[in-house]
Each structure stands twice: as structure tokens, then as C-alpha cells.
Amino acid sequence: MSKYTFNLPDIGEGIAEAEIVKWHIKVGDVVAEDDQLADVMTDKATVEMEAPVSGKIVAIGGEEGDIIAIGSMLVEIEVEGEVDAEKLEELEASDAVAEASEEAESDVKNDRQDxxxxxxxxxxxxxxxxxxxxxxxxxxxxxxxxxxxxxxxxxxxxxxxxxxxxxxxxxxxxxxxxxxxxxxxxxxxxxxxYGAGQGYRPAGSVQKRDDEVIKVIGMRRKIAQNMADSKRNIPHFSYVDEIDMTELEDMRADLNANRGDRPKLTMLPLMIVAICKSLPEFPMLNAIYDDEAGIVTRHGAVHLGMATQTGQGLMVPVLRNAQDMNVWQLASEIARLAAAARDGTATAKELTGSTLTLTSLGPLGGIATTPVINRPEVAIIGPNKIVERPMIIDGEIHPRKLMNLSISCDHRVVDGYDAASYVQALKHLLETPVLLFAD
Structure with missing residues (x-):
């Protein structure tokens, strides 16, 4: 019998540590080679660690939620006989980890006093x-x-x-x-x-639930840290304007009626085209601010982050070079990235590198939102729900489909005038949708 210590390998360029978000084994378990050991999360992705050898788990390197350094012990495995040293070198050098996305949570019930x-x-x-x-x-x-x-x-x-x-x-x-x-x-x-001890719950009552204590780890911890850093470091301001979406909605219906085998269009691809067409005149919005170095990088390409709700929390897959896509390509890529984020197959590259973020509550809508900036970006755009309301045009009342559009900006690098001017330019395109397809 011998013991093999499996140290946490280098699972990404520049990664110094990782968080243990889920153990698939415990001390005393017998594992086979390639069995799942644990899910660990870095700043870029969640990866699955597999057993390099078969044997019995005799020690683990931490609890769920612990952060351990690259090169430190992940598990210690008792194996039969001696392990081939050359094989161990190959195992430790290999990068055989599959990307996964799973958040662990532990429920703790309160003990009652006696x-x-x-x-x-x-x-x-x-x-x-x-x-x-x-x-x-x-x-x-x-x-x-x-x-x-x-x-x-x-x-x-x-x-x-x-x-x-x-x-x-x-x-x-x-x-x-x-x-x-x-x-x-x-x-x-x-x-x-429960109604004076009658042994039943009154109609319409809701059964009382036990308190839960949930450890904030994994993706939820990353979201909490990112949101706290953003609000702590960025002086946000928000601007909201009303946009008449009636003509754009009619155009979308016509495009869908004649789409053939192309994907069905939601409002988002059309809105993204408008965002990309209006950004060149407002480069300060499509930017990254390195506040430690004091450098603002204004990007020529639009790498648009799409805030997506998943079972693990809010993720932001990135539409790279969105300015080069037409509405049908955008619709396909939005659907692909959203599915990858939700099923945990999105790569680290697909989840990083955005220069501006679009966040939408979809059918949940909302009258107005004040979204939190995805640091180190300097702006985030939030369309709200479309509501049919009466509008006075040339002295007459007409039913129109209206939507409030929100934008939040980093006041250190974006002035209120710039934000308001950009929304006006975006509004002009959305209210005159033929311009979206004009050169």
C-alpha cells in the first residue's frame, strides 16, 4: 500500500487559487480512476477535478467554500502497491478537467433549547x-x-x-x-x-417553514463579490427615457412572418443592432476603466455582455464582435450562449471580455430599473417591459407600445450629458427602425 497526494493543478493562466464548491466524495470512499472528486471554481470558470488513480480517499484538502492555493493538497488517496512515478508525472501535468457549473449549498437546522x-x-x-x-x-x-x-x-x-x-x-x-x-x-x-388546535390548517394559510442557513459559496459568492466591488468602487448614476416601440414591434412581426428557417426574433437582436450602430459616436460608453492604473480603454469592437439568469445565479456570456452580425446571426448566438450558460457548458472565454452589458428582465419587465455596472465596464443598458398605452399625437389619442429604457454609467468617466445624448441617439434608431438596416 502507498499514498498518493493529488495536488490542485494549474487550471488556468494566471490562476493562483480556487474555491471548493462541491465535493463528490468523502473520506473513506473508494474511487476509480477518472471518478469525479470535486468541483472547484476560479475567477473564470468552474472545473471538475477527476481522480488520477484508483484507491481509497484518506484525506481531503478542505471543506466546501474553502479557497485553496494551486499546488496544495486536494485529496490524498491510498492505492494498492506502488504508483509508477513516471505515470504520476504525466497525471499531474495533464489538463484533463471538464468544465462544469454547479453550486453547492448546505442547509443547517437550528437546535431548540432545553x-x-x-x-x-x-x-x-x-x-x-x-x-x-x-x-x-x-x-x-x-x-x-x-x-x-x-x-x-x-x-x-x-x-x-x-x-x-x-x-x-x-x-x-x-x-x-x-x-x-x-x-x-x-x-x-x-x-x-393553525386555528385553535383543530388539527388542520385554515384555508388559504401557508405552512410555516424552518429557518435555513445557506453558505454563500461558488457562483453565488462570485456574484456577491462582483456586485459589492461594483457598488463600492463605482459612483453609479442612472438615466431613464421612454421610447415608442410601436414601429419596431411591427417590423419584428413582419420579419418573423417571413423568416423561413431562420430563428424567431425577439426584441433583443434588433436592440443590439441599434446599440452597435449608435456607439461609434459615444466611444466613452464602450469602454473599460482600470481605476488602479488610471487608464480608460475605449474599444472599437462591441463585445456585448448578455446578463443571463441561470440555476447558479446571474452569468454574463459575451456576444463577441456584435457589430459584425445581422439580426438573424445575433438571434442564433444569443440562444446558443444563453443555453450554454444555463447548462454549465459555457467556456471561460465565453464568459469574459465584455466591453458593455445589456440586461433585460424579459417577460418580467418592470417600469424602470437601475442596473449595476459589470465592473470594469463603465455602462450597462436595461430595457424594460413594453406596455400599450394611450399617447397624444398631433392632438389625437393613439394606442402606442411604449418602453422605458434605463442606462447606468460610471460617473468617473461618463458624464450625464453623454449618457442622455446616447440614449436619445438610441431612441431615434429604435423609433425609426428602417435606419437599422440602412448603411
Whole structure:
């Protein structure tokens, strides 16, 4: 028998550490070569670590949520015989890790206190007349045909605090069902909430859930850190304007009616075309700000981040060179990237490198939003829901499809005038959609 220490390999350029987000094994488990050991997350992606050899797990390098350095022990495996040293070198040098996306969570239930119960057990006075009136009432036997089943016909065990509270509420403790040997405050709460101990929940009531303690790890931790860094370091300001989307909606319907075998268009591809066509005059918005170096990089290409809700939290896959795509190509790429983000197959390259982000709540809509900037970008655009409302045009009332458009900007590098001017330019294109297809 010998032991093989599997150290966390270098899983990405420039990566110094990784977070353990999910263990697939525990100490004592027997694993075969290539079995899943753990999911670890770097700043760029979640990767799956596999067993380099077969054997028994004798030690692990940390708990879920721990951050460990590259080169430190991930697991120690007890193997049969001696492991070939040359084989180990090949195993340690290999990059056989598959990308995955899974967030672990641990549920912890609160233990209930028993201190008052011990007091109740030892609080049987020798002189019955010395007992309080509340205690005598609470300990009185209950008839066997009472709705309460647990306490009928026997002494009720409860702490003085519970007895006093019941007396103040006018509750007969003989009617209260105990979950344990003694009636506690939680039992009294259940009696009060569920309709005076009738044994059923009233119509329309919602069952009380236990408290949950969830460790913030993996993707949720990354999101929390990124949002906190963005709000802490960036002086945000937001601007909202109303846009008449009626003509664009009509054009979208016509395009879909004649699309053939091409993908169905949502509003997003058309909006992205408008964003890309209006950005050249406002280069300060398609930019990255390195605040430590004091450098703003204004990008010529539009690498548009698409905020996407997944089971692991909010992810931002990137539409690279969006300015070079037509509406049909954009529709296909949006669908592909969103699916990859949701099923965990998006690569690190597909999740990094955006220069501007578009975030939409889709059918959830909302009247107006103030989205948080995806640092180190300097702006984020948020279309809201389209609502049909009356509008006065040339003195007459017309039904129009209106939408509020939000933009949040980094006030260190973008002025309010620039943001408002850009939205006006974007509004002009969206309200005159034929211009989207004009050279």
C-alpha cells in the first residue's frame, strides 16, 4: 500500500487559487480512476477535478467554500502497491478537467433549547397551595373527548414562561399538542397559527417553514463579490427615457412572418443592432476603466455582455464582435450562449471580455430599473417591459407600445450629458427602425 497526494493543478493562466464548491466524495470512499472528486471554481470558470488513480480517499484538502492555493493538497488517496512515478508525472501535468457549473449549498437546522424544560421537570412544589393560579389551571386534566389528543387526561408539562404566556392569551394548555415531552413556545405558536388546535390548517394559510442557513459559496459568492466591488468602487448614476416601440414591434412581426428557417426574433437582436450602430459616436460608453492604473480603454469592437439568469445565479456570456452580425446571426448566438450558460457548458472565454452589458428582465419587465455596472465596464443598458398605452399625437389619442429604457454609467468617466445624448441617439434608431438596416 502507498499514498498518493493529488495536488490542485494549474487550471488556468494566471490562476493562483480556487474555491471548493462541491465535493463528490468523502473520506473513506473508494474511487476509480477518472471518478469525479470535486468541483472547484476560479475567477473564470468552474472545473471538475477527476481522480488520477484508483484507491481509497484518506484525506481531503478542505471543506466546501474553502479557497485553496494551486499546488496544495486536494485529496490524498491510498492505492494498492506502488504508483509508477513516471505515470504520476504525466497525471499531474495533464489538463484533463471538464468544465462544469454547479453550486453547492448546505442547509443547517437550528437546535431548540432545553434549559426551560429542565427547570419544568424540577419545579414540582411540595405545597400545592403555593403553586400559582396559572400553573394550577395549566396542569388541570382535560376530558378525553377534548380536541387535543396528546395531553388529554394527564398533567401538562410546560415551563413557567410558556404557562404565563398561555394564561395571558387565554389558551388552555390541555388543548395544545406538544411535539416532544413538553409544551414549548413553538407548540403554542403552532396552536395559535393553525386555528385553535383543530388539527388542520385554515384555508388559504401557508405552512410555516424552518429557518435555513445557506453558505454563500461558488457562483453565488462570485456574484456577491462582483456586485459589492461594483457598488463600492463605482459612483453609479442612472438615466431613464421612454421610447415608442410601436414601429419596431411591427417590423419584428413582419420579419418573423417571413423568416423561413431562420430563428424567431425577439426584441433583443434588433436592440443590439441599434446599440452597435449608435456607439461609434459615444466611444466613452464602450469602454473599460482600470481605476488602479488610471487608464480608460475605449474599444472599437462591441463585445456585448448578455446578463443571463441561470440555476447558479446571474452569468454574463459575451456576444463577441456584435457589430459584425445581422439580426438573424445575433438571434442564433444569443440562444446558443444563453443555453450554454444555463447548462454549465459555457467556456471561460465565453464568459469574459465584455466591453458593455445589456440586461433585460424579459417577460418580467418592470417600469424602470437601475442596473449595476459589470465592473470594469463603465455602462450597462436595461430595457424594460413594453406596455400599450394611450399617447397624444398631433392632438389625437393613439394606442402606442411604449418602453422605458434605463442606462447606468460610471460617473468617473461618463458624464450625464453623454449618457442622455446616447440614449436619445438610441431612441431615434429604435423609433425609426428602417435606419437599422440602412448603411
Amino acid at each position: 434549559a426551560e424544560i429542565k427547570e419544568a421537570k424540577s419545579s414540582s412544589p411540595a405545597n400545592p397551595t403555593a403553586r400559582t393560579e396559572t400553573e394550577q389551571v395549566a396542569d388541570a386534566p382535560v376530558a378525553s373527548d377534548s380536541p387535543a389528543t396528546e395531553n388529554a387526561g394527564q398533567k401538562v408539562l410546560a415551563t413557567p414562561a410558556v404557562r404565563k404566556r398561555a394564561a395571558d392569551l387565554g389558551v388552555d394548555l390541555g388543548q395544545v399538542k406538544a411535539q416532544g415531552e413538553h409544551i414549548r413556545h413553538s407548540d403554542l405558536d403552532a396552536y395559535l397559527n
